[in-house]
Amino acid sequence: MVGRHKISIWFIIGSLLLIYGVIIFSSNLYEWFFPSQTRTIVLGELHFGVWWGALLIIIGLIYFIVFRPWKKSVA
Amino acid sequence: MPGNFHTHLVLLFASSSSIMSLGWVDSLLIIIYFLSVLGIGYYLLRFTKTGDDFFMAGREMTAWIAGLSFVAANLGSLELMGWAASAYQYGILATHWYWIGAIPAMLFLGIVMMPFYYICKTHSVPGYLKLRYGEGASQLSAVSFGFMTVFMSGINMYSMAIVMKVVLGWDINFSIWVSSLTVMVYVVLGGLLSAIFNEVLQFMLIWLGALIVPIVGMIETGGWSGMVARIHQNFPAGDYTHLWSTMGSFQDNPMGIHWTGIVFGLGMIISFAYWTTDFLVVQRVLSARDLRSAKLAPIIGAGFKMFVPLIVILPGLLGLAVLPGLVGENEAKLIPGAHSYNEVLPLMLARYAGPGLLGLGVTALIAGFMSGMAGNVSAFATVWTYDIYKPIHLKLAKSEGTDAHYVKIGRWCTVIGVFVSIGTAYLVQQFASIMDYVQALFSFFIAPLFGTVILGMLWKRATKAAGFWGLFAGIGSSIAMWAWVKLDHSALKYIALSPYAKDMAENMYRGLWSWMICVIVTVVVSYMTKPKPESELVGLVRGCTEIPSEGDIPFYKRPIVWATVIFIVFVALNIIFW
Numbered sequence: 001m002v003g004r005h006k007i008s009i010w011f012i013i014g015s016l017l018l019i020y021g022v023i024i025f026s027s028n029l030y031e032w033f034f035p036s037q038t039r040t041i042v043l044g045e046l047h048f049g050v051w052w053g054a055l056l057i058i059i060g061l062i063y064f065i066v067f068r069p070w071k072k073s074v075a
Numbered sequence: 076m077p078g079n080f081h082t083h084l085v086l087l088f089a090s091s092s093s094i095m096s097l098g099w100v101d102s103l104l105i106i107i108y109f110l111s112v113l114g115i116g117y118y119l120l121r122f123t124k125t126g127d128d129f130f131m132a133g134r135e136m137t138a139w140i141a142g143l144s145f146v147a148a149n150l151g152s153l154e155l156m157g158w159a160a161s162a163y164q165y166g167i168l169a170t171h172w173y174w175i176g177a178i179p180a181m182l183f184l185g186i187v188m189m190p191f192y193y194i195c196k197t198h199s200v201p202g203y204l205k206l207r208y209g210e211g212a213s214q215l216s217a218v219s220f221g222f223m224t225v226f227m228s229g230i231n232m233y234s235m236a237i238v239m240k241v242v243l244g245w246d247i248n249f250s251i252w253v254s255s256l257t258v259m260v261y262v263v264l265g266g267l268l269s270a271i272f273n274e275v276l277q278f279m280l281i282w283l284g285a286l287i288v289p290i291v292g293m294i295e296t297g298g299w300s301g302m303v304a305r306i307h308q309n310f311p312a313g314d315y316t317h318l319w320s321t322m323g324s325f326q327d328n329p330m331g332i333h334w335t336g337i338v339f340g341l342g343m344i345i346s347f348a349y350w351t352t353d354f355l356v357v358q359r360v361l362s363a364r365d366l367r368s369a370k371l372a373p374i375i376g377a378g379f380k381m382f383v384p385l386i387v388i389l390p391g392l393l394g395l396a397v398l399p400g401l402v403g404e405n406e407a408k409l410i411p412g413a414h415s416y417n418e419v420l421p422l423m424l425a426r427y428a429g430p431g432l433l434g435l436g437v438t439a440l441i442a443g444f445m446s447g448m449a450g451n452v453s454a455f456a457t458v459w460t461y462d463i464y465k466p467i468h469l470k471l472a473k474s475e476g477t478d479a480h481y482v483k484i485g486r487w488c489t490v491i492g493v494f495v496s497i498g499t500a501y502l503v504q505q506f507a508s509i510m511d512y513v514q515a516l517f518s519f520f521i522a523p524l525f526g527t528v529i530l531g532m533l534w535k536r537a538t539k540a541a542g543f544w545g546l547f548a549g550i551g552s553s554i555a556m557w558a559w560v561k562l563d564h565s566a567l568k569y570i571a572l573s574p575y576a577k578d579m580a581e582n583m584y585r586g587l588w589s590w591m592i593c594v595i596v597t598v599v600v601s602y603m604t605k606p607k608p609e610s611e612l613v614g615l616v617r618g619c620t621e622i623p624s625e626g627d628i629p630f631y632k633r634p635i636v637w638a639t640v641i642f643i644v645f646v647a648l649n650i651i652f653w
Contacts, residue, residue, distance in 0.1 A: 007118065009115075009140065009272045009275050009276065012111070012115060012272075012276065013275070013276050013279050016107070016108075016111050016276065016280075017279070017283070019107060020104060020107070020431075020435065023100060023103060023104060023431055024100075024104075024430075024431035024432060024435065027100045027430045027431045028429060028430060028431060028432075031429060031430055041425075041426065041427055041428065041429050042291070042295060042397075042426050042427055043291055043294060043295055043427065044429065046291070046294070048287070048290075048291055048427070048429065048432070049428075049429040049430060049431055049432050052287065052432060052435075053431065056283065059283075
């Protein structure tokens with residue numbers, strides 16, 4: 001939804017998910033290679049955080065690109 | 076829909092210790108979230124100039140935005156935690172509140188009621204009552220809604236602060252002030268527009284934060300059949316995975332409820348009352364940009380609502396499979412180190428979520444709380460400004476105020492609403508029993524209001540006096556039935572049809588009876604009084620209103636098609652989990 005607003009809410013959501021995805025992906029990737037052993041989680045060997053972070057990056061990127069405010073509109 | 080679990084959470088958590096601690100990555104995600112919602116409010120300030128912008132989001136929301144906001148305003152964090160706990164306690168029966176207790180009503184709102192709400196261009200549900208019945212019914216509804224909304228908001232705020240204290244060790248004052256002032260700032264800046272934009276953002280975060288538990292939980296238990304097998308192994312005496320087969324008798328299921336209570340009380344009255352007349356949710360749909368979007372919004376909302384059990388009920392069931400030792404709140408207080416089933420959602424989150432994911436899950440809880448609170452204060456500001464302040468101003472000043480004047484009042488109402496909520500939160504901290512009374516008070520108004528609104532929309536003969544007296548009788552009888560059971564518990568067998576009925580069953584039947592009393596009184600008084608001429612009912616009542624055609628659009632864009640699809644899926648899900 002853009003309406004009168006130059007920035008679509010979907011673009012804001014995409015940006016936030018992208019930032020979240022990068023943070024979660026990178027911190028879990030670091031944890032994978034340099035485990036801190038601070039807290040044990042069930043099924044930690046799946047490294048779910050890495051895959052979830054990647055998923056957030058993909059969803060965020062899609063929204064970010066499709067709803068970018070500087071996209072040329074078709075007349 | 077509010078429930079008594081708020082009280083249980085508060086009482087339990089008052090004696091518990093912290094469940095999880097956040098790392099710097101988790102904290103960073105939460106800080107970014109707060110900055111984002113404030114940034115959205117600041118950005119939207121420039122687009123919030125008129126009353127329509129502030130109170131109705133400019134009436135330009137797409138069906139998707141209005142639909143997601145419609146569901147998000149109801150998806151509070153206590154709703155998430157409370158129903159996950161109920162799923163641990165009662166099993167899959169808790170799903171009734173998401174399926175039969177929501178879907179038919181949401182579809183009915185979209186297909187049958189929305190055209191009248193939308194065509195008459197009302198600002199609120201009390202506003203519709205004013206157009207249909209005049210001042211009496213409208214004022215009764217507006218004043219009760221206004222007060223109950225901010226009180227409920229305060230109760231939710233306090234309950235949330237207690238949860239944050241136990242789950243994360245956060246100070247209660249910090250949680251109350253930071254979260255509520257953030258909501259206040261973004262709603263004051265951008266009004267309903269800001270509330271709706273943030274609710275859509277919060278909706279996405281709630282799903283992405285909460286989905287972690289069911290996905291990893293299903294992997295751990297080996298899918299649905301593996302989970303059911305583990306539950307049967309852990310609790311061989313109980314049936315936690317069937318929706319309807321145990322509802323033939325009050326004693327056969329842990330909820331102590333009969334199928335008639337669920338179908339007629341919850342499915343036909345309580346859910347229709349909440350989803351079609353509670354202005355907190357209806358306001359989101361009124362912001363739609365055209366009639367087709369307004370009809371589609373609740374249908375889209377119903378589609379998402381149908382799958383909310385994935386992030387609420389399934390974690391509770393998974394808890395039964397992998398955390399069988401959770402106990403009731405009284406036992407948890409007595410046994411050192413024991414946890415109550417009220418903590419099942421944060422416990423499951425702590426079980427599966429690593430760095431960052433924990434922060435995302437906690438952000439989902441905070442987002443849930445803030446979306447619920449923003450819904451409360453924005454609805455409060457609209458009803459207070461348009462339905463209470465405006466008529467008084469008109470009488471005293473003998474003239475209409477300017478649009479800018481009402482926007483200013485709306486902003487002040489938002490501030491006042493938030494501070495009254497904060498005050499209620501501290502009052503509840505001192506006197507916990509207030510919580511039960513306010514929740515009961517809220518339930519008194521919902522069912523009769525549905526009787527008044529639905530008769531007004533569908534029956535031309537309903538008169539002005541009947542609208543007021545029907546609503547008044549419904550509310551009065553609901554209070555009388557509640558007081559009767561409070562004073563003499565044996566009255567339960569009359570009100571809820573069984574001495575074994577639990578609180579939830581009593582609420583269902585009380586709603587059903589108060590709705591029937593409202594309808595009967597409205598019909599009787601209508602036949603005793605003079606109806607409005609049909610010319611005054613145009614745009615308000617079925618039979619006097621021509622519903623605009625949806626035009627020449629493909630079948631897959633028609634609301635009725637999607638409502639049918641969702642209803643078929645709803646029936647199929649009930650059969651699958653019978």
